[in-house]
Amino acid sequence: MPESTADGFHAAVTGLGMVTPAGIGVGESWRGICAGESAAAFDEELEGMPVDFTCRVPGFDADKLLGRRTAWRLDRYVHLALVAAREAIADAGLDPKTWDGTRVGVVMGNALGGIATFEQQHNTMLTEGAGKMSSMLIPMMGVNMVAGYIAIDCGAQGPNLVTTTACASATTAIGTARDLLRSGRCDIVLAGGAEAGLTKPILAGFTRMGALSGRIDEPGAASRPFEKDRDGFVAAEGAGILVLERMAHAEARGARIRARVSGYGASADAHHATAPDPSGAGVTTAIGSALADAGLAPSDIDHVNAHGTSTPLNDAVEAKVLRRMFGDKPAVTSVKGVTGHSLGAAGAIEAACVVLSIEQGMVPPTANLDSQDPAIDIDVVREKPRAMKVSAAMSNSFGFGGQNAVLVLTAN
Amino acid sequence: MSTMNRLSEILTSYFGVDESEVRPDATFAELDLDSLAIVEFALVAEKEFGVSIGDDEVSPQATVTDAVALLDAKGVPADA
Numbered sequence: 001m002p003e004s005t006a007d008g009f010h011a012a013v014t015g016l017g018m019v020t021p022a023g024i025g026v027g028e029s030w031r032g033i034c035a036g037e038s039a040a041a042f043d044e045e046l047e048g049m050p051v052d053f054t055c056r057v058p059g060f061d062a063d064k065l066l067g068r069r070t071a072w073r074l075d076r077y078v079h080l081a082l083v084a085a086r087e088a089i090a091d092a093g094l095d096p097k098t099w100d101g102t103r104v105g106v107v108m109g110n111a112l113g114g115i116a117t118f119e120q121q122h123n124t125m126l127t128e129g130a131g132k133m134s135s136m137l138i139p140m141m142g143v144n145m146v147a148g149y150i151a152i153d154c155g156a157q158g159p160n161l162v163t164t165t166a167c168a169s170a171t172t173a174i175g176t177a178r179d180l181l182r183s184g185r186c187d188i189v190l191a192g193g194a195e196a197g198l199t200k201p202i203l204a205g206f207t208r209m210g211a212l213s214g215r216i217d218e219p220g221a222a223s224r225p226f227e228k229d230r231d232g233f234v235a236a237e238g239a240g241i242l243v244l245e246r247m248a249h250a251e252a253r254g255a256r257i258r259a260r261v262s263g264y265g266a267s268a269d270a271h272h273a274t275a276p277d278p279s280g281a282g283v284t285t286a287i288g289s290a291l292a293d294a295g296l297a298p299s300d301i302d303h304v305n306a307h308g309t310s311t312p313l314n315d316a317v318e319a320k321v322l323r324r325m326f327g328d329k330p331a332v333t334s335v336k337g338v339t340g341h342s343l344g345a346a347g348a349i350e351a352a353c354v355v356l357s358i359e360q361g362m363v364p365p366t367a368n369l370d371s372q373d374p375a376i377d378i379d380v381v382r383e384k385p386r387a388m389k390v391s392a393a394m395s396n397s398f399g400f401g402g403q404n405a406v407l408v409l410t411a412n
Numbered sequence: 413m414s415t416m417n418r419l420s421e422i423l424t425s426y427f428g429v430d431e432s433e434v435r436p437d438a439t440f441a442e443l444d445l446d447s448l449a450i451v452e453f454a455l456v457a458e459k460e461f462g463v464s465i466g467d468d469e470v471s472p473q474a475t476v477t478d479a480v481a482l483l484d485a486k487g488v489p490a491d492a
Contacts, residue, residue, distance in 0.1 A: 136452060
């Protein structure tokens with residue numbers, strides 16, 4: 001078992017919820033992610049766009065899963081989050097009817113809010129007039145609303161907020177949740193992220209930046225982290241939630257502690273709006289700070305769940321930093337080969353994967369890694385899951401704006 | 413179909429209200445339609461019935477019977 005954190009603080013992970021392009025629920029998601037087959041496919045809502053494929057959550061029916069009475073007034077990104085939150089709470093063995101809600105916080109990551117609702121209502125305004133717009137536009141589109149609606153759904157009356165650091169949002173949320181527990185403000189925090197912004201303008205915007213893979217003829221091969229022919233990320237949607245608790249709280253109620261969040265580090269590149277600093281200085285700072293927070297050395301890390309977006313620049317810089325700090329010891333994977341990149345949800349889905357890797361002694365493979373980029377000299381798991389003991393692992397997330405967030409998770 | 417039946421259909425299919433709850437004396441608030449949801453209701457009802465409904469013409473305290481009376485007063489045809 002790893003040494004204790006710098007100040008001896010760990011947050012217990014007692015519950016998981018996942019809604020991903022690999023499936024609805026932790027079981028389906030994890031099976032899909034371990035199978036290593038990309039979820040990317042032609043997206044009929046993007047018909048006619050230069051990049052017309054994404055990773056959507058298959059068969060997600062909010063009316064069926066949440067009830068029409070709840071679903072009609074929420075944007076899809078909140079739908080995904082509520083399903084994941086309910087799963088996580090049940091998995092933790094918690095009953096919102098009996099908990100002290102004032103001690104339960106919610107911290108969610110999100111980047112785009114209810115952008116699909118906004119676009120739809122903007123269109124209504126242009127075609128039918130302002131008087132025909134929905135009264136639900138504002139509560140449906142706010143980036144903050146996902147945490148508010150989770151609280152309404154389960155009666156969490158403690159601190160409630162949304163962190164927004166682009167693609168690092170959910171990792172920032174989990175780190176912030178850990179700080180809330182550490183400060184004593186909460187006993188339980190539902191922490192994670194949700195995103196559902198697969199709209200034409202958003203995809204077109206990413207396309208204009210050159211950020212997306214352009215493999216329209218073979219979408220299943222498009223997300224290929226660390227591979228020599230990678231050409232961009234595949235946009236995705238999803239949600240992930242971790243139930244975090246103060247260790248003493250989890251132990252007192254006899255909860256199953258699935259893993260611990262033992263360290264968190266964050267930094268800014270202070271370099272460029274969207275391109276990572278090629279020196280990797282900001283990433284190095286965030287990783288170093290997360291390790292120091294956990295009281296661990298680089299050699300303690302068995303596994304890294306990488307940001308690994310499949311963009312030429314991100315993967316090169318991330319791999320360079322990992323090689324420099326860790327050598328070739330940790331087994332590195334990017335689940336984005338399967339799930340695509342769900343922006344503000346990605347960090348939570350990936351942290352949940354790390355919990356499962358620790359628990360099951362298994363690291364999922366990076367999909368589409370046919371031929372690893374020769375400039376990338378790290379041990380990337382390929383083809384099939386690798387059975388190995390994972391005592392301490394790291395989950396990386398790096399957002400536009402140069403916003404970096406890193407978690408260290410350890411076995412209980 | 414009567415105005416009542418068409419109203420009931422909107423409440424169940426669009427707003428997810430259980431059919432058994434749509435009684436003549438049930439208020440919109442009891443059906444989980446607060447003041448925000450009422451504005452949405454007015455939009456949906458306008459489309460369904462082809463009449464114009466002002467934001468202040470239905471309140472959360474209004475009953476299903478009140479809404480039927482309002483629609484009928486606006487000249488909603490019994491069948492459409």
